[in-house]
Amino acid sequence: MEAATPQLKKPSLLRAVVIGRRPKLTLVRIVLLVALIFLTRQFAILPIRSVGPSMLPTYQDNGVNFVNRLAYFTREPQRGDVVAIRTSGISIMYMKRVIGLPGETVEFKQGRVFINGVPLSEPYVKYSSDWTLAPVKVDPDKYFVVGDNRSMPSIYHYFGETERQRIIGRVMLCKNIFASSGLSR
Amino acid sequence: MQKYIRLVGAVALIGLGVWLWSVLFPSPEKAIRSLLHTLARNVSFSMQESVISRGFKVEKAAGFFTASAEISLDLRGVERFEFASREEISQALMAVANNTSAVKVEFLDINVSLDPDGQTAKANLTGKWTVPGDRDLNAQEFNFFLRKESGTWLIYRIETVKTLSQIAPHAA
Numbered sequence: 001m002e003a004a005t006p007q008l009k010k011p012s013l014l015r016a017v018v019i020g021r022r023p024k025l026t027l028v029r030i031v032l033l034v035a036l037i038f039l040t041r042q043f044a045i046l047p048i049r050s051v052g053p054s055m056l057p058t059y060q061d062n063g064v065n066f067v068n069r070l071a072y073f074t075r076e077p078q079r080g081d082v083v084a085i086r087t088s089g090i091s092i093m094y095m096k097r098v099i100g101l102p103g104e105t106v107e108f109k110q111g112r113v114f115i116n117g118v119p120l121s122e123p124y125v126k127y128s129s130d131w132t133l134a135p136v137k138v139d140p141d142k143y144f145v146v147g148d149n150r151s152m153p154s155i156y157h158y159f160g161e162t163e164r165q166r167i168i169g170r171v172m173l174c175k176n177i178f179a180s181s182g183l184s185r
Numbered sequence: 186m187q188k189y190i191r192l193v194g195a196v197a198l199i200g201l202g203v204w205l206w207s208v209l210f211p212s213p214e215k216a217i218r219s220l221l222h223t224l225a226r227n228v229s230f231s232m233q234e235s236v237i238s239r240g241f242k243v244e245k246a247a248g249f250f251t252a253s254a255e256i257s258l259d260l261r262g263v264e265r266f267e268f269a270s271r272e273e274i275s276q277a278l279m280a281v282a283n284n285t286s287a288v289k290v291e292f293l294d295i296n297v298s299l300d301p302d303g304q305t306a307k308a309n310l311t312g313k314w315t316v317p318g319d320r321d322l323n324a325q326e327f328n329f330f331l332r333k334e335s336g337t338w339l340i341y342r343i344e345t346v347k348t349l350s351q352i353a354p355h356a357a
Contacts, residue, residue, distance in 0.1 A: 089294025160349040
């Protein structure tokens with residue numbers, strides 16, 4: 001006695017393209033992909049869009065970049081690092097450069113930065129500045145951050161000491177991508 | 186197959202029950218978040234809104250504050266503002282409503298911490314305001330302090346949080 005082999009119905013091309021030949025496997029893949037994206041964004045790499053002129057010309061307005069949230073897992077922020085500083089959360093953050101480390105004295109004299117009385121070399125500052133600000137001794141658990149664009153009056157530029165726990169990571173790319181060209185103002 | 190359908194149905198029912206419970210009996214944190222989002226909507230104005238509509242919204246927004254509420258605003262590049270009563274806050278909001286074509290206010294990343302007595306709370310949040318035609322990102326971190334009066338949460342103080350402690354210009 002012979003048993004008839006069941007005829008497997010071949011899925012249509014449209015269905016094969018949309019959900020694959022094995023829908024359960026496709027569903028598992030989708031779930032895994034969403035979980036991976038969520039975990040990456042939450043703990044590793046955070047995409048950001050930078051708005052405003054304070055980091056010109058290094059980072060153009062309205063550009064895309066990424067924050068490496070694992071950058072300070074094994075080491076602390078260093079001078080020259082461009083970091084992301086959270087507010088009450090990560091929906092809006094400040095992107096600034098670290099120029100003063102904990103315990104150092106930061107001073108601005110006619111646009112030049114002095115760290116513990118020694119002038120700091122800042123090749124990333126392209127626009128001239130006339131800022132003169134009183135010396136600030138950075139607290140032990142804080143970092144002194146400032147933007148690269150010092151051409152605006154200092155009262156319009158948001159900078160200063162920030163707590164270490166607010167620094168959530170280091171900006172990954174040295175230039176924004178998909179940025180608008182030129183100064184925003 | 187029927188077993189799976191029943192399982193999914195049971196999970197959906199439990200989820201619906203939990204959601205209904207949270208809507209009918211919200212936790213203090215959820216109630217405060219909801220209050221703050223409503224406040225943000227009531228201090229946002231669109232171009233199409235009439236003066237009367239704006240007035241109603243301002244009145245509703247002022248109702249979220251205690252009679253002796255204090256607000257201390259220290260925004261970058263702007264003169265410092267302080268208000269010491271609900272009346273002053275209402276007048277300030279009315280001035281904004283009358284002199285602004287449109288503004289959209291949002292409160293983001295609201296972190297609510299309840300004091301042990303359960304009668305006072307603090308909400309740390311980021312306020313963002315968008316004006317049509319303005320390409321700048323306007324945002325500032327705030328602390329809102331609330332207390333429960335007659336079963337209703339009211340704001341009694343707002344202070345600006347200096348995410349970056351800016352130093353003042355110094356004469357050369």
